[in-house]
Amino acid sequence: MKSYETVIGLEVHVELSTRSKIFCSCPVSYGEEPNTKCCPVCMGLPGALPVLNREVVEYALRTCLAVNCDINKLTRFDRKNYFYPDLPKAYQISQLYEPIGRDGWLEIQAGDLDKRIRIHELHMEEDAGKLLHDPWDDQTLVDYNRCGVPLLEIVSEPDLRSAEEALIYLEKLRSILQFIDVSDCRMQEGSLRADVNVSVRPIGSEEFGTRTEMKNMNSFKAIGRAIEKESRRQIELIEEGGAIRQETRRWDENKDASFPMRSKEDAHDYRYFPDPDLTPVLISSDWIEKVREALPELPQDRRSRYILELGLAEYEADLMVSHPDLSNLFEETVKLTDKPRETASWIMGELLQLSKDKSCELAELEVEPKAFARIIIMTADGTINRITARKVLLAAIDEQVDPEEYIAKQGLAMISDTSLLEQTVAQVLADNPASVEDYRKGKTKVTGFLVGQSMRLLGGKADPQLLNKIVLVKLDNIVQN
Ligand code: ADP
Ligand code: MG
Ligand code: ZN
Numbered sequence: 001m002k003s004y005e006t007v008i009g010l011e012v013h014v015e016l017s018t019r020s021k022i023f024c025s026c027p028v029s030y031g032e033e034p035n036t037k038c039c040p041v042c043m044g045l046p047g048a049l050p051v052l053n054r055e056v057v058e059y060a061l062r063t064c065l066a067v068n069c070d071i072n073k074l075t076r077f078d079r080k081n082y083f084y085p086d087l088p089k090a091y092q093i094s095q096l097y098e099p100i101g102r103d104g105w106l107e108i109q110a111g112d113l114d115k116r117i118r119i120h121e122l123h124m125e126e127d128a129g130k131l132l133h134d135p136w137d138d139q140t141l142v143d144y145n146r147c148g149v150p151l152l153e154i155v156s157e158p159d160l161r162s163a164e165e166a167l168i169y170l171e172k173l174r175s176i177l178q179f180i181d182v183s184d185c186r187m188q189e190g191s192l193r194a195d196v197n198v199s200v201r202p203i204g205s206e207e208f209g210t211r212t213e214m215k216n217m218n219s220f221k222a223i224g225r226a227i228e229k230e231s232r233r234q235i236e237l238i239e240e241g242g243a244i245r246q247e248t249r250r251w252d253e254n255k256d257a258s259f260p261m262r263s264k265e266d267a268h269d270y271r272y273f274p275d276p277d278l279t280p281v282l283i284s285s286d287w288i289e290k291v292r293e294a295l296p297e298l299p300q301d302r303r304s305r306y307i308l309e310l311g312l313a314e315y316e317a318d319l320m321v322s323h324p325d326l327s328n329l330f331e332e333t334v335k336l337t338d339k340p341r342e343t344a345s346w347i348m349g350e351l352l353q354l355s356k357d358k359s360c361e362l363a364e365l366e367v368e369p370k371a372f373a374r375i376i377i378m379t380a381d382g383t384i385n386r387i388t389a390r391k392v393l394l395a396a397i398d399e400q401v402d403p404e405e406y407i408a409k410q411g412l413a414m415i416s417d418t419s420l421l422e423q424t425v426a427q428v429l430a431d432n433p434a435s436v437e438d439y440r441k442g443k444t445k446v447t448g449f450l451v452g453q454s455m456r457l458l459g460g461k462a463d464p465q466l467l468n469k470i471v472l473v474k475l476d477n478i479v480q481n
Pocket of ligand 3: 026148
Protein backbone atom coordinates (compact mmCIF):
# COMPACT_ATOMS: atom_id res chain seq x y z
CA MET A 1 0.00 0.00 0.00
CA LYS A 2 1.21 3.50 -0.83
CA SER A 3 1.75 6.04 1.91
CA TYR A 4 -0.75 8.85 1.89
CA GLU A 5 -0.80 12.32 3.29
CA THR A 6 -3.92 14.08 4.57
CA VAL A 7 -4.63 17.63 3.40
CA ILE A 8 -6.99 19.84 5.39
CA GLY A 9 -8.38 23.33 4.89
CA LEU A 10 -10.66 24.96 7.46
CA GLU A 11 -13.37 27.57 7.08
CA VAL A 12 -13.93 28.90 10.59
CA HIS A 13 -17.05 30.86 11.43
CA VAL A 14 -16.99 32.98 14.53
CA GLU A 15 -19.90 34.93 16.02
CA LEU A 16 -18.80 38.36 17.15
CA SER A 17 -19.71 39.63 20.60
CA THR A 18 -20.64 43.12 19.43
CA ARG A 19 -23.49 44.73 21.31
CA SER A 20 -25.83 44.80 18.33
CA LYS A 21 -26.31 42.82 15.14
CA ILE A 22 -24.51 43.55 11.89
CA PHE A 23 -27.24 45.48 10.02
CA CYS A 24 -29.78 46.52 12.69
CA SER A 25 -29.83 47.58 16.33
CA CYS A 26 -31.16 44.31 17.76
CA PRO A 27 -28.95 42.97 20.55
CA VAL A 28 -26.61 40.05 20.02
CA SER A 29 -27.91 37.52 22.54
CA TYR A 30 -27.93 33.83 23.31
CA GLY A 31 -30.51 31.62 24.98
CA GLU A 32 -33.31 34.21 24.96
CA GLU A 33 -37.01 33.51 24.40
CA PRO A 34 -37.33 32.64 20.66
CA ASN A 35 -38.15 35.49 18.27
CA THR A 36 -37.86 38.28 20.84
CA LYS A 37 -34.56 39.76 19.60
CA CYS A 38 -35.46 40.56 16.02
CA CYS A 39 -36.89 43.37 13.91
CA PRO A 40 -38.03 44.00 10.31
CA VAL A 41 -34.41 44.32 9.15
CA CYS A 42 -33.05 41.05 10.51
CA MET A 43 -36.30 39.25 9.65
CA GLY A 44 -35.95 40.47 6.07
CA LEU A 45 -39.36 42.11 5.80
CA PRO A 46 -39.97 43.84 2.45
CA GLY A 47 -38.66 47.40 2.31
CA ALA A 48 -36.45 47.15 5.38
CA LEU A 49 -32.92 48.42 4.75
CA PRO A 50 -29.65 47.30 6.36
CA VAL A 51 -27.26 49.78 8.02
CA LEU A 52 -23.75 48.50 8.69
CA ASN A 53 -22.66 48.35 12.34
CA ARG A 54 -19.30 50.11 12.57
CA GLU A 55 -18.27 47.96 15.53
CA VAL A 56 -18.37 44.85 13.31
CA VAL A 57 -15.82 46.40 10.94
CA GLU A 58 -13.68 47.37 13.91
CA TYR A 59 -13.75 43.78 15.24
CA ALA A 60 -12.94 42.46 11.76
CA LEU A 61 -9.99 44.87 11.52
CA ARG A 62 -8.71 43.75 14.90
CA THR A 63 -8.88 40.15 13.76
CA CYS A 64 -7.23 40.89 10.40
CA LEU A 65 -4.28 42.48 12.20
CA ALA A 66 -4.02 39.64 14.73
CA VAL A 67 -3.86 37.00 11.98
CA ASN A 68 -1.58 39.02 9.70
CA CYS A 69 -4.05 39.71 6.88
CA ASP A 70 -3.65 42.48 4.32
CA ILE A 71 -6.56 44.85 4.76
CA ASN A 72 -8.74 45.69 1.80
CA LYS A 73 -9.34 49.41 2.15
CA LEU A 74 -12.36 49.35 -0.10
CA THR A 75 -14.33 46.38 1.07
CA ARG A 76 -17.84 45.48 -0.09
CA PHE A 77 -20.79 43.28 0.71
CA ASP A 78 -22.38 40.82 -1.70
CA ARG A 79 -25.62 38.91 -1.77
CA LYS A 80 -25.42 35.14 -1.66
CA ASN A 81 -28.76 33.97 -2.92
CA TYR A 82 -30.48 30.82 -1.81
CA PHE A 83 -33.77 29.83 -0.31
CA TYR A 84 -33.59 28.67 3.23
CA PRO A 85 -36.31 29.08 5.84
CA ASP A 86 -33.98 30.35 8.56
CA LEU A 87 -32.91 33.30 6.40
CA PRO A 88 -36.17 34.95 5.34
CA LYS A 89 -34.63 37.46 2.87
CA ALA A 90 -33.71 34.43 0.70
CA TYR A 91 -30.14 35.73 0.51
CA GLN A 92 -27.31 36.11 2.96
CA ILE A 93 -25.32 39.33 3.04
CA SER A 94 -21.71 38.19 2.81
CA GLN A 95 -18.48 39.15 1.06
CA LEU A 96 -17.20 37.38 -2.04
CA TYR A 97 -15.42 39.85 -4.37
CA GLU A 98 -13.81 42.26 -1.92
CA PRO A 99 -13.41 40.59 1.49
CA ILE A 100 -11.96 42.79 4.23
CA GLY A 101 -8.82 40.66 4.74
CA ARG A 102 -6.58 38.54 2.51
CA ASP A 103 -3.30 36.65 2.64
CA GLY A 104 -2.83 36.24 6.36
CA TRP A 105 -1.10 33.51 8.34
CA LEU A 106 -0.80 31.93 11.74
CA GLU A 107 2.25 30.19 13.10
CA ILE A 108 1.59 26.90 14.88
CA GLN A 109 3.90 24.70 16.92
CA ALA A 110 3.35 21.12 15.75
CA GLY A 111 5.76 18.81 17.51
CA ASP A 112 9.17 20.48 17.38
CA LEU A 113 8.32 22.31 14.18
CA ASP A 114 7.08 25.86 13.74
CA LYS A 115 4.77 25.85 10.80
CA ARG A 116 3.08 28.71 9.02
CA ILE A 117 -0.56 28.11 8.05
CA ARG A 118 -1.68 30.59 5.42
CA ILE A 119 -5.04 32.28 5.64
CA HIS A 120 -6.65 32.77 2.27
CA GLU A 121 -9.15 35.39 3.35
CA LEU A 122 -11.25 36.81 6.14
CA HIS A 123 -14.73 38.17 5.51
CA MET A 124 -17.78 39.54 7.31
CA GLU A 125 -21.29 38.14 6.94
CA GLU A 126 -24.57 37.74 8.78
CA ASP A 127 -25.64 34.60 10.60
CA ALA A 128 -28.93 32.84 9.82
CA GLY A 129 -31.70 31.96 12.28
CA LYS A 130 -32.10 28.57 13.88
CA LEU A 131 -34.41 25.75 12.84
CA LEU A 132 -35.77 23.54 15.58
CA HIS A 133 -36.99 20.21 14.29
CA ASP A 134 -39.68 18.89 16.57
CA PRO A 135 -39.68 15.10 16.17
CA TRP A 136 -42.93 14.57 18.12
CA ASP A 137 -45.22 16.88 16.24
CA ASP A 138 -43.48 16.34 12.92
CA GLN A 139 -42.99 20.07 12.47
CA THR A 140 -40.13 22.52 12.24
CA LEU A 141 -40.03 25.75 14.23
CA VAL A 142 -37.84 28.74 13.48
CA ASP A 143 -36.14 31.16 15.85
CA TYR A 144 -34.88 34.39 14.23
CA ASN A 145 -32.93 35.69 17.22
CA ARG A 146 -29.64 34.61 15.62
CA CYS A 147 -30.53 36.16 12.26
CA GLY A 148 -28.16 39.05 11.59
CA VAL A 149 -25.67 38.19 14.32
CA PRO A 150 -22.30 39.25 12.89
CA LEU A 151 -19.96 36.51 11.74
CA LEU A 152 -16.39 36.45 10.58
CA GLU A 153 -15.35 33.66 8.28
CA ILE A 154 -11.67 32.84 8.33
CA VAL A 155 -10.63 30.59 5.45
CA SER A 156 -7.32 28.77 5.64
CA GLU A 157 -5.30 27.53 2.68
CA PRO A 158 -5.06 23.73 2.50
CA ASP A 159 -1.83 23.82 4.55
CA LEU A 160 -2.75 21.50 7.41
CA ARG A 161 -1.52 17.91 7.24
CA SER A 162 -3.09 16.02 10.14
CA ALA A 163 -5.95 16.10 12.61
CA GLU A 164 -3.41 17.13 15.23
CA GLU A 165 -2.24 20.14 13.21
CA ALA A 166 -5.83 21.15 12.50
CA LEU A 167 -6.62 21.13 16.22
CA ILE A 168 -3.49 23.09 17.12
CA TYR A 169 -4.43 25.67 14.48
CA LEU A 170 -8.00 25.90 15.80
CA GLU A 171 -6.85 26.23 19.41
CA LYS A 172 -4.40 28.95 18.44
CA LEU A 173 -7.02 30.81 16.44
CA ARG A 174 -9.57 30.52 19.25
CA SER A 175 -7.10 31.76 21.80
CA ILE A 176 -6.28 34.82 19.65
CA LEU A 177 -9.96 35.61 19.11
CA GLN A 178 -10.54 35.43 22.86
CA PHE A 179 -7.53 37.58 23.72
CA ILE A 180 -8.50 40.32 21.27
CA ASP A 181 -12.00 40.05 22.72
CA VAL A 182 -14.01 39.72 19.53
CA SER A 183 -15.87 36.55 20.53
CA ASP A 184 -16.41 34.27 23.51
CA CYS A 185 -15.80 31.34 21.11
CA ARG A 186 -18.15 29.04 23.02
CA MET A 187 -18.26 26.07 20.71
CA GLN A 188 -21.12 24.38 22.54
CA GLU A 189 -23.20 27.53 21.88
CA GLY A 190 -22.13 27.62 18.25
CA SER A 191 -20.12 30.84 18.47
CA LEU A 192 -17.17 29.05 16.89
CA ARG A 193 -17.81 26.44 14.21
CA ALA A 194 -15.82 25.09 11.34
CA ASP A 195 -16.34 23.60 7.89
CA VAL A 196 -13.71 20.92 7.55
CA ASN A 197 -12.32 20.13 4.07
CA VAL A 198 -10.34 16.92 3.76
CA SER A 199 -8.49 15.22 0.91
CA VAL A 200 -5.65 12.70 0.66
CA ARG A 201 -2.80 12.23 -1.79
CA PRO A 202 0.15 9.86 -2.18
CA ILE A 203 3.17 11.24 -0.36
CA GLY A 204 5.38 13.12 -2.80
CA SER A 205 2.52 14.01 -5.11
CA GLU A 206 2.26 17.68 -6.03
CA GLU A 207 -1.41 17.66 -6.89
CA PHE A 208 -4.19 17.78 -4.36
CA GLY A 209 -6.77 15.03 -4.24
CA THR A 210 -10.51 15.62 -4.49
CA ARG A 211 -11.83 16.97 -1.23
CA THR A 212 -14.96 16.41 0.78
CA GLU A 213 -16.39 18.92 3.22
CA MET A 214 -18.02 18.42 6.62
CA LYS A 215 -19.97 21.51 7.57
CA ASN A 216 -20.77 23.28 10.81
CA MET A 217 -18.70 21.24 13.24
CA ASN A 218 -18.69 22.60 16.75
CA SER A 219 -16.46 20.43 18.89
CA PHE A 220 -12.70 19.96 18.72
CA LYS A 221 -13.07 16.31 19.62
CA ALA A 222 -15.50 15.69 16.78
CA ILE A 223 -13.31 17.61 14.32
CA GLY A 224 -10.24 15.56 15.19
CA ARG A 225 -12.14 12.32 14.94
CA ALA A 226 -13.91 13.31 11.70
CA ILE A 227 -10.62 14.18 9.98
CA GLU A 228 -9.05 10.86 10.95
CA LYS A 229 -12.05 8.83 9.88
CA GLU A 230 -12.58 10.73 6.63
CA SER A 231 -8.97 10.45 5.58
CA ARG A 232 -9.01 6.71 6.30
CA ARG A 233 -12.23 6.30 4.31
CA GLN A 234 -10.72 8.12 1.32
CA ILE A 235 -7.50 6.09 1.40
CA GLU A 236 -9.41 2.81 1.54
CA LEU A 237 -11.65 3.87 -1.33
CA ILE A 238 -8.67 4.83 -3.50
CA GLU A 239 -6.85 1.61 -2.65
CA GLU A 240 -9.92 -0.35 -3.76
CA GLY A 241 -9.72 1.44 -7.10
CA GLY A 242 -12.58 3.81 -6.38
CA ALA A 243 -12.69 7.58 -6.82
CA ILE A 244 -13.51 10.30 -4.30
CA ARG A 245 -16.58 12.36 -5.11
CA GLN A 246 -16.47 16.03 -4.28
CA GLU A 247 -19.34 16.24 -1.83
CA THR A 248 -20.60 17.61 1.43
CA ARG A 249 -20.78 15.00 4.16
CA ARG A 250 -22.46 15.06 7.53
CA TRP A 251 -20.49 13.90 10.55
CA ASP A 252 -22.56 11.78 12.92
CA GLU A 253 -20.98 11.90 16.34
CA ASN A 254 -22.99 8.95 17.71
CA LYS A 255 -22.25 6.66 14.78
CA ASP A 256 -18.62 7.89 14.68
CA ALA A 257 -18.87 8.12 10.89
CA SER A 258 -19.72 10.61 8.14
CA PHE A 259 -22.47 10.24 5.56
CA PRO A 260 -22.97 11.87 2.14
CA MET A 261 -25.29 14.88 2.17
CA ARG A 262 -25.06 16.39 -1.28
CA SER A 263 -22.68 16.10 -4.19
CA LYS A 264 -21.09 18.79 -6.30
CA GLU A 265 -23.64 18.19 -9.06
CA ASP A 266 -26.41 19.56 -6.91
CA ALA A 267 -24.23 22.33 -5.45
CA HIS A 268 -25.98 25.69 -5.23
CA ASP A 269 -25.40 28.43 -7.70
CA TYR A 270 -25.51 31.36 -5.33
CA ARG A 271 -25.65 34.07 -8.04
CA TYR A 272 -23.50 36.40 -5.99
CA PHE A 273 -23.73 40.11 -6.78
CA PRO A 274 -22.80 43.31 -4.90
CA ASP A 275 -25.53 44.23 -2.44
CA PRO A 276 -27.16 47.42 -3.79
CA ASP A 277 -28.49 48.34 -0.33
CA LEU A 278 -25.02 48.81 1.16
CA THR A 279 -22.33 51.21 0.05
CA PRO A 280 -18.72 50.03 -0.15
CA VAL A 281 -16.81 50.58 3.08
CA LEU A 282 -13.79 52.86 2.96
CA ILE A 283 -11.19 52.06 5.58
CA SER A 284 -8.67 54.80 6.28
CA SER A 285 -5.03 54.13 7.23
CA ASP A 286 -5.76 56.24 10.26
CA TRP A 287 -8.46 53.89 11.44
CA ILE A 288 -6.25 50.84 10.87
CA GLU A 289 -3.44 52.44 12.90
CA LYS A 290 -5.80 53.27 15.77
CA VAL A 291 -6.99 49.67 15.86
CA ARG A 292 -3.40 48.41 15.72
CA GLU A 293 -2.35 50.60 18.64
CA ALA A 294 -5.27 49.44 20.77
CA LEU A 295 -4.59 45.76 20.07
CA PRO A 296 -3.90 43.93 23.34
CA GLU A 297 -0.85 41.73 23.83
CA LEU A 298 -1.41 38.55 21.80
CA PRO A 299 -1.21 35.11 23.44
CA GLN A 300 2.04 34.13 21.69
CA ASP A 301 3.72 37.30 23.01
CA ARG A 302 2.48 36.61 26.50
CA ARG A 303 3.73 33.06 26.18
CA SER A 304 7.25 34.23 25.28
CA ARG A 305 7.21 36.74 28.10
CA TYR A 306 6.20 34.06 30.62
CA ILE A 307 9.06 31.83 29.48
CA LEU A 308 11.76 34.49 29.13
CA GLU A 309 10.89 36.88 31.95
CA LEU A 310 9.00 34.76 34.46
CA GLY A 311 10.92 31.52 33.99
CA LEU A 312 7.95 29.26 33.20
CA ALA A 313 8.46 26.00 31.32
CA GLU A 314 6.91 25.87 27.85
CA TYR A 315 4.08 23.56 28.87
CA GLU A 316 3.27 25.84 31.81
CA ALA A 317 3.26 28.93 29.62
CA ASP A 318 1.02 27.15 27.08
CA LEU A 319 -1.60 26.46 29.70
CA MET A 320 -1.39 29.98 31.21
CA VAL A 321 -2.25 31.54 27.84
CA SER A 322 -4.98 29.06 26.96
CA HIS A 323 -7.64 31.61 27.94
CA PRO A 324 -7.42 35.35 28.69
CA ASP A 325 -9.26 34.98 32.02
CA LEU A 326 -6.75 32.38 33.15
CA SER A 327 -3.81 34.40 31.91
CA ASN A 328 -5.11 37.48 33.74
CA LEU A 329 -5.62 35.49 36.94
CA PHE A 330 -2.04 34.24 36.66
CA GLU A 331 -0.64 37.74 36.14
CA GLU A 332 -2.70 39.37 38.89
CA THR A 333 -1.74 36.63 41.34
CA VAL A 334 1.97 36.78 40.47
CA LYS A 335 1.92 40.53 41.15
CA LEU A 336 0.96 39.66 44.73
CA THR A 337 2.96 36.48 45.35
CA ASP A 338 6.02 37.38 43.33
CA LYS A 339 6.35 33.63 42.74
CA PRO A 340 5.58 32.89 39.05
CA ARG A 341 6.45 29.19 39.01
CA GLU A 342 4.77 28.47 42.32
CA THR A 343 1.65 30.28 41.09
CA ALA A 344 1.67 28.40 37.78
CA SER A 345 2.04 25.13 39.62
CA TRP A 346 -0.96 25.95 41.81
CA ILE A 347 -3.01 26.69 38.71
CA MET A 348 -1.89 23.49 36.98
CA GLY A 349 -2.33 21.40 40.11
CA GLU A 350 -5.05 22.52 42.49
CA LEU A 351 -7.12 24.69 40.15
CA LEU A 352 -7.05 22.17 37.32
CA GLN A 353 -8.18 19.45 39.75
CA LEU A 354 -10.98 21.68 41.05
CA SER A 355 -12.19 22.40 37.53
CA LYS A 356 -12.27 18.64 36.87
CA ASP A 357 -14.20 18.03 40.10
CA LYS A 358 -16.71 20.68 39.10
CA SER A 359 -16.65 19.59 35.43
CA CYS A 360 -16.10 23.12 34.20
CA GLU A 361 -13.37 24.89 32.28
CA LEU A 362 -10.36 26.13 34.22
CA ALA A 363 -11.11 29.70 33.14
CA GLU A 364 -14.67 29.40 34.44
CA LEU A 365 -13.58 29.00 38.07
CA GLU A 366 -14.08 32.39 39.64
CA VAL A 367 -10.95 32.89 41.68
CA GLU A 368 -10.12 36.19 43.35
CA PRO A 369 -6.40 36.85 42.69
CA LYS A 370 -6.07 38.42 46.16
CA ALA A 371 -7.44 35.38 48.00
CA PHE A 372 -5.56 32.99 45.73
CA ALA A 373 -2.29 34.80 46.38
CA ARG A 374 -2.85 34.76 50.16
CA ILE A 375 -3.41 31.01 50.10
CA ILE A 376 -0.24 30.43 48.07
CA ILE A 377 1.81 32.61 50.40
CA MET A 378 0.40 31.07 53.59
CA THR A 379 1.18 27.59 52.28
CA ALA A 380 4.72 28.58 51.34
CA ASP A 381 5.42 30.09 54.77
CA GLY A 382 3.93 27.14 56.68
CA THR A 383 0.84 28.84 58.11
CA ILE A 384 -1.31 26.09 56.61
CA ASN A 385 -0.50 22.80 54.94
CA ARG A 386 -1.46 21.79 51.42
CA ILE A 387 -4.54 19.79 52.44
CA THR A 388 -5.92 22.77 54.33
CA ALA A 389 -4.98 25.08 51.46
CA ARG A 390 -7.23 23.08 49.13
CA LYS A 391 -10.10 23.41 51.59
CA VAL A 392 -9.59 27.17 51.89
CA LEU A 393 -9.31 27.57 48.14
CA LEU A 394 -12.60 25.76 47.62
CA ALA A 395 -14.27 27.98 50.25
CA ALA A 396 -12.76 31.08 48.65
CA ILE A 397 -14.20 30.07 45.28
CA ASP A 398 -17.60 28.80 46.41
CA GLU A 399 -18.34 31.18 49.28
CA GLN A 400 -15.92 34.04 48.65
CA VAL A 401 -14.50 33.67 52.19
CA ASP A 402 -11.52 35.69 53.31
CA PRO A 403 -8.73 33.09 53.66
CA GLU A 404 -7.21 34.50 56.90
CA GLU A 405 -10.58 34.84 58.63
CA TYR A 406 -11.66 31.41 57.48
CA ILE A 407 -8.48 29.77 58.75
CA ALA A 408 -8.81 31.52 62.13
CA LYS A 409 -12.51 30.75 62.51
CA GLN A 410 -12.20 27.10 61.53
CA GLY A 411 -8.95 26.59 63.46
CA LEU A 412 -7.10 25.42 60.37
CA ALA A 413 -3.62 26.66 61.19
CA MET A 414 -0.94 24.05 60.69
CA ILE A 415 -0.08 21.95 63.75
CA SER A 416 3.70 21.84 64.26
CA ASP A 417 3.60 21.08 67.99
CA THR A 418 6.09 18.18 68.22
CA SER A 419 4.77 16.70 71.42
CA LEU A 420 1.19 16.64 70.12
CA LEU A 421 2.36 14.97 66.93
CA GLU A 422 4.42 12.42 68.85
CA GLN A 423 1.52 11.60 71.13
CA THR A 424 -0.79 11.07 68.17
CA VAL A 425 1.68 8.89 66.28
CA ALA A 426 2.27 6.75 69.39
CA GLN A 427 -1.45 6.16 69.64
CA VAL A 428 -1.77 5.25 65.95
CA LEU A 429 1.12 2.76 66.21
CA ALA A 430 -0.45 1.20 69.29
CA ASP A 431 -3.79 0.88 67.48
CA ASN A 432 -2.20 -0.75 64.41
CA PRO A 433 0.14 -3.53 65.60
CA ALA A 434 -0.29 -5.45 62.33
CA SER A 435 1.11 -2.56 60.31
CA VAL A 436 4.02 -2.19 62.68
CA GLU A 437 4.68 -5.91 62.27
CA ASP A 438 4.61 -5.46 58.48
CA TYR A 439 7.16 -2.68 58.77
CA ARG A 440 9.39 -4.94 60.83
CA LYS A 441 9.26 -7.47 57.94
CA GLY A 442 10.45 -4.78 55.56
CA LYS A 443 7.15 -3.59 54.08
CA THR A 444 8.04 0.11 54.25
CA LYS A 445 4.90 0.97 52.28
CA VAL A 446 2.88 0.90 55.51
CA THR A 447 4.41 4.19 56.61
CA GLY A 448 2.10 5.96 54.18
CA PHE A 449 -0.91 4.39 55.83
CA LEU A 450 0.32 5.24 59.31
CA VAL A 451 1.08 8.85 58.36
CA GLY A 452 -2.41 9.06 56.85
CA GLN A 453 -4.05 7.73 60.00
CA SER A 454 -2.14 10.21 62.15
CA MET A 455 -3.01 13.07 59.82
CA ARG A 456 -6.66 12.09 60.06
CA LEU A 457 -6.59 12.18 63.86
CA LEU A 458 -5.02 15.64 63.62
CA GLY A 459 -7.85 16.88 61.39
CA GLY A 460 -5.60 17.03 58.31
CA LYS A 461 -3.75 19.98 59.79
CA ALA A 462 -0.38 18.54 60.78
CA ASP A 463 2.90 19.70 59.32
CA PRO A 464 3.30 16.84 56.82
CA GLN A 465 7.10 16.73 56.81
CA LEU A 466 7.36 16.77 60.58
CA LEU A 467 4.68 14.11 60.89
CA ASN A 468 6.40 11.90 58.35
CA LYS A 469 9.69 12.20 60.22
CA ILE A 470 8.12 11.33 63.56
CA VAL A 471 6.40 8.23 62.15
CA LEU A 472 9.70 6.96 60.70
CA VAL A 473 11.68 7.65 63.88
CA LYS A 474 9.11 5.90 66.05
CA LEU A 475 8.87 2.87 63.74
CA ASP A 476 12.64 2.50 63.63
CA ASN A 477 12.76 2.75 67.41
CA ILE A 478 10.28 -0.09 67.77
CA VAL A 479 12.03 -2.25 65.17
CA GLN A 480 15.48 -1.78 66.71
CA ASN A 481 14.31 -2.68 70.20
P1 ADP B 1 -15.29 26.80 -1.96
O1 ADP B 1 -15.33 28.22 -2.36
O2 ADP B 1 -15.96 25.88 -2.92
O3 ADP B 1 -15.75 26.54 -0.55
P2 ADP B 1 -12.42 27.03 -1.70
O4 ADP B 1 -11.47 26.78 -2.79
O5 ADP B 1 -12.66 28.43 -1.29
O6 ADP B 1 -13.78 26.32 -2.04
O7 ADP B 1 -11.91 26.24 -0.45
C1 ADP B 1 -12.63 26.11 0.71
C2 ADP B 1 -11.76 25.45 1.72
O8 ADP B 1 -11.34 24.18 1.28
C3 ADP B 1 -10.48 26.20 2.04
O9 ADP B 1 -10.27 26.20 3.43
C4 ADP B 1 -9.41 25.42 1.34
O10 ADP B 1 -8.18 25.48 2.03
C5 ADP B 1 -9.95 24.02 1.40
N1 ADP B 1 -9.48 23.16 0.30
C6 ADP B 1 -9.43 23.45 -1.01
N2 ADP B 1 -8.95 22.42 -1.72
C7 ADP B 1 -8.68 21.42 -0.83
C8 ADP B 1 -8.17 20.10 -0.94
N3 ADP B 1 -7.85 19.54 -2.12
N4 ADP B 1 -8.03 19.38 0.18
C9 ADP B 1 -8.37 19.88 1.38
N5 ADP B 1 -8.86 21.12 1.54
C10 ADP B 1 -9.02 21.90 0.46
MG1 MG C 1 -16.81 25.99 1.37
ZN1 ZN D 1 -32.98 43.32 13.97
